[in-house]
Amino acid sequence: MDDLLHHFIVEAKELIQQASDDLLALERRPFDPHRLDSAFRAVHTLKGSVGLFDLKPLGDLLHAAEDLLAAARADGLDLDAAALGALFACLEASERWVGAVEANGDLPPDAPEKADALAAGVRSLLDTPNPSLAAVASRADAAWADALFDALRGSDPAAAASGRPLTAIRYEPRPDCFFSGDDPLGLMRSVPELAALKVSARDPWPPAGSFDPFACNLVIEALSGAPHPDVAAVFRFVPDQVRFLVRDAEPAPAVASAPSGAQGPDSGPPAGPRTVRVEAGRIDRLADLVGELIVAKNALAHLVDAAGRVGEDVDWTGKLAAHHAVIDRLAGDLHAAVVDVRMLPLRDIFRRFPRTVREIGARLGKTVGLTVSGEDIEADKTVIDALSEPLVHVLRNAIDHGVEPGEVRLEAGKSPEATITLRASRFGNRLSIEVSDDGRGIDPARIRRVAAERAVVAPDRLAAMSDDDILDLVFTPGFSTSGSVTDLSGRGVGMDAVRAAVESLGGRVSVLSRPGHGTTVKMDLPTSVVMTQIMSVEAGGRVHGVLMDSIIETAAIRRDRIAPVGSGRAFVLRNRTVPLVHLSALLDGPERDSLAQDVKVLVVRVGSEPVGVAVDRFIDRMDVMMRPMTGILAGAPGLIGTTIQGDGSVLMVLDIAELIG
Amino acid sequence: MSVRLEAEVVHLEGDCGVEDAEPLLVLLQADRFRTVDLDRVDRLHTAVFQVLFALRPPLQGQSPDLFVRERLLPILS
Amino acid sequence: MATVLIVDDSKLARIVATKALTALQPDWERVEAGNADEALAVVGERQIDLVLIDFNMPGRDGLDLAAELRSRHPDMPIALITANVQDEVIARARAINATFVGKPLTEDALRAFVSGAALRLRKAQA
Numbered sequence: 001m002d003d004l005l006h007h008f009i010v011e012a013k014e015l016i017q018q019a020s021d022d023l024l025a026l027e028r029r030p031f032d033p034h035r036l037d038s039a040f041r042a043v044h045t046l047k048g049s050v051g052l053f054d055l056k057p058l059g060d061l062l063h064a065a066e067d068l069l070a071a072a073r074a075d076g077l078d079l080d081a082a083a084l085g086a087l088f089a090c091l092e093a094s095e096r097w098v099g100a101v102e103a104n105g106d107l108p109p110d111a112p113e114k115a116d117a118l119a120a121g122v123r124s125l126l127d128t129p130n131p132s133l134a135a136v137a138s139r140a141d142a143a144w145a146d147a148l149f150d151a152l153r154g155s156d157p158a159a160a161a162s163g164r165p166l167t168a169i170r171y172e173p174r175p176d177c178f179f180s181g182d183d184p185l186g187l188m189r190s191v192p193e194l195a196a197l198k199v200s201a202r203d204p205w206p207p208a209g210s211f212d213p214f215a216c217n218l219v220i221e222a223l224s225g226a227p228h229p230d231v232a233a234v235f236r237f238v239p240d241q242v243r244f245l246v247r248d249a250e251p252a253p254a255v256a257s258a259p260s261g262a263q264g265p266d267s268g269p270p271a272g273p274r275t276v277r278v279e280a281g282r283i284d285r286l287a288d289l290v291g292e293l294i295v296a297k298n299a300l301a302h303l304v305d306a307a308g309r310v311g312e313d314v315d316w317t318g319k320l321a322a323h324h325a326v327i328d329r330l331a332g333d334l335h336a337a338v339v340d341v342r343m344l345p346l347r348d349i350f351r352r353f354p355r356t357v358r359e360i361g362a363r364l365g366k367t368v369g370l371t372v373s374g375e376d377i378e379a380d381k382t383v384i385d386a387l388s389e390p391l392v393h394v395l396r397n398a399i400d401h402g403v404e405p406g407e408v409r410l411e412a413g414k415s416p417e418a419t420i421t422l423r424a425s426r427f428g429n430r431l432s433i434e435v436s437d438d439g440r441g442i443d444p445a446r447i448r449r450v451a452a453e454r455a456v457v458a459p460d461r462l463a464a465m466s467d468d469d470i471l472d473l474v475f476t477p478g479f480s481t482s483g484s485v486t487d488l489s490g491r492g493v494g495m496d497a498v499r500a501a502v503e504s505l506g507g508r509v510s511v512l513s514r515p516g517h518g519t520t521v522k523m524d525l526p527t528s529v530v531m532t533q534i535m536s537v538e539a540g541g542r543v544h545g546v547l548m549d550s551i552i553e554t555a556a557i558r559r560d561r562i563a564p565v566g567s568g569r570a571f572v573l574r575n576r577t578v579p580l581v582h583l584s585a586l587l588d589g590p591e592r593d594s595l596a597q598d599v600k601v602l603v604v605r606v607g608s609e610p611v612g613v614a615v616d617r618f619i620d621r622m623d624v625m626m627r628p629m630t631g632i633l634a635g636a637p638g639l640i641g642t643t644i645q646g647d648g649s650v651l652m653v654l655d656i657a658e659l660i661g
Numbered sequence: 662m663s664v665r666l667e668a669e670v671v672h673l674e675g676d677c678g679v680e681d682a683e684p685l686l687v688l689l690q691a692d693r694f695r696t697v698d699l700d701r702v703d704r705l706h707t708a709v710f711q712v713l714f715a716l717r718p719p720l721q722g723q724s725p726d727l728f729v730r731e732r733l734l735p736i737l738s
Numbered sequence: 739m740a741t742v743l744i745v746d747d748s749k750l751a752r753i754v755a756t757k758a759l760t761a762l763q764p765d766w767e768r769v770e771a772g773n774a775d776e777a778l779a780v781v782g783e784r785q786i787d788l789v790l791i792d793f794n795m796p797g798r799d800g801l802d803l804a805a806e807l808r809s810r811h812p813d814m815p816i817a818l819i820t821a822n823v824q825d826e827v828i829a830r831a832r833a834i835n836a837t838f839v840g841k842p843l844t845e846d847a848l849r850a851f852v853s854g855a856a857l858r859l860r861k862a863q864a
Binding site: 178185189205208211213 | 679682690706707728
């Protein structure tokens with residue numbers, strides 16, 4: 001994908017999310033100027049970025065939303081339910097369209113029509129013909145800032161489009177300021193993140209002959225990328241001579257901050273942004289550790305030098321052990337620090353759920369609130385990324401199947417507004433996420449009936465199952481208990497996909513229900529996914545993974561150096577006789593003797609002895625995420641787990657020592 | 662001395678403080694087309710800058726100071 | 739040639755100020771006062787060209803003293819020396835055209851004020 005477009009999509013999603021968060025907050029607390037400002041800025045910035053692409057309907061839509069927000073900001077216009085509804089509709093359409101652009105490179109065909117309708121809806125709420133007049137008037141005396149900004153855009157577009165607000169400074173030093181010891185340009189030198197500097201004469205210059213060098217006749221204007229308070233601090237002793245104006249960020253196409261485009265367009269996974277935002281402190285920690293590692297490496301070099309000198313009486317074992325201990329510690333710390341860099345707060349996915357719930361509820365005619373807790377808990381990016389979709393599905397199910405229609409709830413003596421609770425907690429390195437609703441719960445009898453109808457389980461087994469086991473059937477592929485197929489659930493991913501996703505992360509998912517009171521889906525997950533180094537090898541026409549940890553070395557042994565020993569074979573490696581087995585034989589597969597002159601051998605340690613394992617081919621070394629064995633293969637000797645390869649095929653990872661032993 | 666005339670070129674050097682504005686002005690009033698050399702300027706007080714800004718003498722040289730070179734000289738050129 | 743009055747209740751602070759001034763303007767004469775009343779007495783007795791005043795002093799504070807001096811001497815360069823100040827203090831100081839000089843008082847901190855003051859004195863004599 002075009003790099004620029006890619007960054008636009010990443011940013012657009014963030015901005016839409018930001019605006020949604022703000023609007024949700026405004027729905028709860030209508031007169032929050034910060035939230036209103038923030039929503040306006042997000043929409044304003046997004047609209048600007050959209051202008052870089054041929055996405056006019058999206059631009060039109062956002063323009064309308066921006067006008068409404070601007071009016072609310074300028075005139076104190078109340079964002080009532082209708083206005084919020086219209087804005088939410090705009091954001092929802094924007095999000096869908098950005099998704100379409102990401103997937104297909106273009107807006108859906110009906111976008112122009114939809115945009116017109118939505119924009120018209122928004123504009124109908126703007127009852128005054130030109131609602132943002134007030135805002136314009138209040139900005140009239142800020143023309144100087146506009147001029148500065150335009151100039152910056154011409155001279156340094158990257159700085160102008162940094163995506164951050166800019167603080168405009170207009171400093172008119174008093175004519176006698178030099179006598180007070182002021183050096184106005186000296187102050188400008190101290191302005192943090194100075195982006196532009198302009199100097200002009202306040203009054204026309206007198207003829208050179210009558211020029212007074214000690215009367216300051218300058219007006220200094222500047223832009224800074226630093227926040228207003230930081231800039232103002234520089235001018236604290238001349239507050240009467242300086243004015244500031246904070247300009248909203250120019251739409252940022254993210255070009256300036258784009259990571260290096262060195263990677264080819266085809267490298268890496270095709271979908272999804274690969275950017276991770278990392279707290280600076282964690283990067284610092286990494287840098288520190290790398291520094292220490294270099295020092296340790298240099299110390300090792302000294303040791304190598306010393307080893308080269310003959311006749312020195314040195315305790316090599318002790319010295320090497322000490323060095324090993326240091327490097328071992330650093331490697332461990334470095335690993336932990338890298339894992340830490342990959343840790344993201346659950347907030348990254350949780351924050352969009354309030355809107356998801358609101359939208360799904362609205363579509364089904366149900367009023368549903370979402371309470372979220374534990375969003376500060378962190379987990380590995382892999383876990384976070386993989387959880388988003390299953391959680392959305394669980395939330396959908398809860399609203400669609402769990403929550404009763406309002407009138408049913410009233411009859412049951414419940415509040416007509418349903419509550420879904422999304423709760424995350426952490427125990428050691430396990431993460432627990434629960435989604436609870438206060439709906440009707442799951443009726444085991446109904447599950448039994450449906451399971452029987454759909455022949456999900458054999459009738460005799462079904463009869464023998466406890467109610468708890470029965471509930472677990474909702475995770476069975478193809479199972480759906482919904483009486484009516486809605487456009488939300490009952491299609492696409494089912495609860496079986498949720499279970500598959502959670503288990504692929506090394507987690508478990510279960511469901512609890514109290515009929516009449518609600519349902520809880522509970523996921524138990526690791527907070528981090530350990531990457532395992534394996535080597536893939538081919539033997540007997542099949543590819544397997546072998547843990548790198550268990551391999552001492554790989555070797556190519558000439559066929560004529562392999563001799564029969566007892567009932568087996570062996571070869572000599574560095575004066576040591578090493579027994580040789582073929583991997584295919586270990587796996588009870590066909591052993592095809594290749595005609596190659598050299599036999600490829602993995603030397604592995606079994607107990608304390610090296611053993612050679614012949615393979616047909618070494619393929620690759622890789623870092624993979626291991627899934628533990630489940631089902632009938634769980635506990636199979638010699639199988640550690642599986643991993644999904646890039647092409648989607650499953651690779652079995654072997655514990656060779658156990659296979660031999 | 663921060664202001665020095667040498668072979669009809671006015672050299673500004675080091676820290677040019679507020680007190681350097683007047684000698685600079687005098688030198689430029691005597692001959693508006695004297696070149697001012699900024700090769701060794703570290704700091705340029707606003708008053709000195711103002712003289713250059715108002716009288717616009719020909720300039721030469723690049724100050725070693727980043728702020729002077731990148732921010733102030735472009736305004737004068 | 740000019741005469742500077744240094745007003746500070748701390749003897750040590752006066753020594754520091756004297757040192758910094760000597761480095762910048764070795765020719766200037768220096769007179770010291772330990773509080774506002776003493777300072778006003780000195781100013782009444784003899785010619786003082788500029789004043790350095792510590793902002794925090796027991797009794798009448800530096801800003802009051804500066805205001806009093808300003809009313810008597812509209813053009814006298816006055817510096818208020820202070821470690822940290824609130825914005826309303828700055829506003830008042832600006833109103834009486836006093837210059838803030840940061841603490842700790844160093845040659846660098848004092849340089850701008852002293853060169854501005856020297857400029858004014860030179861203009862006044864010209």
